[in-house]
Amino acid sequence: MTPVRTATDASSGRVWKKPPFIANPWVRYGLVAITLVYLYWAFSTLPFNWERIAEGLPRALRIFGGAFPPSFERAGLLWTGFKESFQIAFLSTLLGVFLSVPIAVMAARNVAPLPVYLLGRTIIIVSRSFHPVIVAILFVAAVGFGPLAGILTLTLYSIGFVAKLLAEEIEEIDWGQVEAMRSVGAGYLKMLVYGVFPQIMPRQIGLSMYQLDSNLRASAVVGIVGAGGIGGTLMNAFGRYDYDFALAILLMIIGIILVSEGISGWVRKKVW
């Protein structure tokens, strides 16, 4: 049975349109115009050398052709490289996550007094402001080639990321649970352990898993500048034109990231 429609319904003549995202039409169309002008300017002034690009394409094809089929002959080298990368990633994740908890508490405005908050935010901003590759270069210069530089780099990288997101999570907790703990007479640390940490625990575990993922990936990159792990092996393979071995390494990295992503997804679902 179709619903009965009365005459007033049919002839009400009222229309509805979704209000625009940006209410002011000048701003709305102005933004579009600015974007178009910028794109035109950028493409007309950046030095794209189209002839050079056309020349390079067949060369790129030759290089990639040389990479097929991937060569797993030097499995020993592959294994040592990955083992070191794993060690770097695990250690730096553990250290980074462990250190990021107190820093996150310091950097959460609702549980830290202003001076402590500013200090916590500063630590996070400093550890986030450089890409791991730059940090790795600094640490390689400071402590020499090898995995120690990698571990220090990725620990700092983990602190920057995990502490920042954890601090935001703390700022969004249900304050009622904290009030309840204050009302039973718990001090600051007990309040944290009972009122705050259980609320951020799933996020904490999820972030740790994600960070392990991310550190595995990053450990390959920082290896390129000499901070140990599979990145060094990859760099050497490129340097000696062993493209087939390089492809084998890249395939292994993809495979490992896939597996670790699967595991971390499964764990995160379990702990919620």
Next chain:
Amino acid sequence: MLEITNLVKRYGRNDPVLKGLNLSVDGSSVVSIVGASGAGKSTMLRCINRLVEPTSGSIKLNGHELVNLRGSELRHSRRRIGMVFQGFNLIDRLTVMENVLSGRLGYVSFFQALTRRFPQTDIDRAFNLMERVGIAHYANKRADQLSGGERQRVAVVRALMQEPEILLADEPTASLDPKTSQQIMSLLQTLASEMSLPVLINIHNVTQARMYTDRIVGMRHGQMIFDGAPKDFNQDALDAIYGGIESPEEDGGEPQHQTAQEALA
């Protein structure tokens, strides 16, 4: 014995929420505090355990001044004041038992709290109280798996674990269905007389206030305008407390009288 004298609370430069409130509660009486939203009921309750800082005035619990306490003195006083909240405020991801034992946090060391090694007497007390309110079989369940009424029982037990000298309940039944809220009210009533514990309950449901409490205090605009036995709480008192206040839940401004009767229902 709780004695509040000339309590003032002002947020920033606004009009004070509490304007020189006086109230004393003795023995094991159950007192309900009624008043429209914004009358200052919640602020008054929270001033007692200092979740809200009073601007001026005095609050004495068994002769002990609570205003101006700091640090460990404040925490020691809070141990003696149990509180039950509208939203239960349980630690959702911890077990019922951990929630109940958290009522002892003011008494145990940090290490004991961290490792959940509570003294045997606390565990015995926890089981006894949980059996008393019928939740002992949930001891190892996560708190967020319980129903609303069960959660509020956990919250009541947590407050009783503190061995409180007074129990504050901030709209303890507002999130519960009518039947469960009656059960919680009668539980509070019987526990109060069993443990000879004074109980202060903020409540919106005037019928339940009449049924389950010994004394009704009516508040409006931060002042006490009614204080008496439930039998004296008549239509005039109700109008004085709720009259002329538009209730935002209704469509448009209802006539004053109807709003008052709504509150009675």
